[in-house]
Each structure stands twice: as structure tokens, then as C-alpha cells.
Amino acid sequence: GAGVSQSPSNKVTEKGKDVELRCDPISGHTALYWYRQSLGQGLEFLIYFQGNSAPDKSGLPSDRFSAERTGGSVSTLTIQRTQQEDSAVYLCASSLGAGPYYNEQFFGPGTRLTVL
Amino acid sequence: KNEVEQSPQNLTAQEGEFITINCSYSVGISALHWLQQHPGGGIVSLFMLSSGKKKHGRLIATINIQEKHSSLHITASHPRDSAVYICAVHYSGGGADGLTFGKGTHLIIQP
Numbered sequence: 001g002a003g004v005s006q007s008p009s010n011k012v013t014e015k016g017k018d019v020e021l022r023c024d025p026i027s028g029h030t031a032l033y034w035y036r037q038s039l040g041q042g043l044e045f046l047i048y049f050q051g052n053s054a055p056d057k058s059g060l061p062s063d064r065f066s067a068e069r070t071g072g073s074v075s076t077l078t079i080q081r082t083q084q085e086d087s088a089v090y091l092c093a094s095s096l097g098a099g100p101y102y103n104e105q106f107f108g109p110g111t112r113l114t115v116l
Numbered sequence: 117k118n119e120v121e122q123s124p125q126n127l128t129a130q131e132g133e134f135i136t137i138n139c140s141y142s143v144g145i146s147a148l149h150w151l152q153q154h155p156g157g158g159i160v161s162l163f164m165l166s167s168g169k170k171k172h173g174r175l176i177a178t179i180n181i182q183e184k185h186s187s188l189h190i191t192a193s194h195p196r197d198s199a200v201y202i203c204a205v206h207y208s209g210g211g212a213d214g215l216t217f218g219k220g221t222h223l224i225i226q227p
Contacts, residue, residue, distance in 0.1 A: 033214050033215075035214065035215075042202075042217050042218065042219045042220060043202065043204070043215075043217040044217070045214030045215060045216065045217075046214070047214070048214045059214060091159065093159075103146075103147050103164065103206055104149075104161055104164045105149070105161060105215070106161065107151075107158055107159040107160070107161070108158070109158045110158065
């Protein structure tokens with residue numbers, strides 16, 4: 001596709017439910033990133049994938065968060081037992097590679113998650 | 117903790133004014149990004165730089181690696197430049213390879 005796409009664009013869920021957020025990176029981009037933007041807060045890094053592997057998961061805020069990427073393309077971010085503090089816009093970005101010279105990141109439109 | 121500091125937090129200017137937004141960071145980086153986010157909109161990458169200066173149209177970004185400082189300039193500002201401008205860095209060395217972000221500068225250009 002022309003750019004990074006994310007689905008759904010909006011998700012409203014009840015506290016305690018699980019949610020899955022999806023990211024389709026730009027074709028050919030091997031690096032994929034998940035970020036979170038909470039109301040009144042800046043952007044924070046969650047996790048990145050180089051190919052199918054996630055070298056560092058330390059940015060995930062709790063063990064309720066997990067992410068996977070299969071086939072080196074689509075990624076899903078799963079939040080189990082959602083809490084109200086999980087409400088945020090979840091952004092995905094992709095880049096050609098993960099090194100500094102390939103690191104220009106292209107962002108998706110985000111998924112706005114609201115936990116009631 | 118590695119931090120990215122931006123100033124000013126908020127800036128209101130008149131159309132046509134020259135705008136400067138500053139960013140400083142604490143440790144060595146491999147690249148610095150300037151991003152733009154319009155209200156309710158997505159994030160667009162404006163520049164990625166690791167040294168020197170880059171120019172796209174009315175936008176200019178500079179970086180001084182020794183001083184750990186970068187500036188984003190907008191010449192002949194226009195109301196459509198109103199947005200949040202975010203500085204982000206890719207730290208060199210180990211650890212997570214995602215970006216570390218500043219809190220953003222909310223720019224309003226009045227006609």
C-alpha cells in the first residue's frame with residue numbers, strides 16, 4: 001500500500017476486555033515500531049520489530065501488553081484485561097531498516113483506544 | 117534517564133514571522149527526527165538528520181552534535197504551519213531501538 005495502515009481507527013472497550021490492534025507497514029519495510037500517545041502525555045516507545053523478531057520488549061508498560069509480527073509484515077499489538085489507563089492513541093510506524101541511516105519512520109494514522 | 121527537551125512548549129506568532137523551535141538531548145545519538153502533528157491528524161516525518169543542516173521548502177533543520185542541540189526553523193510562516201512539532205532521537209548504543217520523544221512544541225500562526 002501507499003502508507004502505513006492501522007485498524008481499527010477507533011476502539012471503545014470495557015475495562016477487563018482484551019483488544020487487538022493491527023498494523024500494516026509499508027511494503028518492503030523491515031522495521032516496525034509501536035508507540036503510544038496518551039492524552040496530555042508525549043509519545044512513548046513500546047516495542048520494535050526487525051523482521052519477525054522483537055529484540056527489546058522493555059518498552060511495553062506491563063505484561064498485559066504483547067505484540068507479534070508474522071511473515072515480516074503485519075503486526076498485532078494485544079492488550080489483555082484492559083485498564084482505563086490504557087486509553088491512548090496507539091501509533092505504528094515502519095522504516096526501511098533499523099539502522100540509523102535507514103531509520104526515517106513513516107507513521108500510521110493511529111488507533112484511538114478508549115477503555116470505559 | 118535519556119531525555120529530550122524542547123522549547124518553547126507553546127508559540128504563537130504572526131503570519132510571515134521566522135520561527136525557531138529548539139531541541140536538546142542528553143547523550144549520544146545516531147539520528148534526530150523532526151516530526152509534525154496536526155490537530156486530530158497523523159504524524160509526518162519532516163527531517164531525519166545526524167549532522168549539519170537540511171532544508172525542505174520553508175523548513176530548515178540544523179543539528180550540533182557536540183552541543184547536543186538541534187533547531188527547526190520555519191521561514192515566512194503561514195497559518196497552515198500551525199501544528200505540534202516534535203523532536204525525537206534515536207540513541208546510539210544498546211537498548212530499545214525506538215525513538216525517544218520530546219513533549220512537542222504547539223505552534224499557532226495567526227493570519
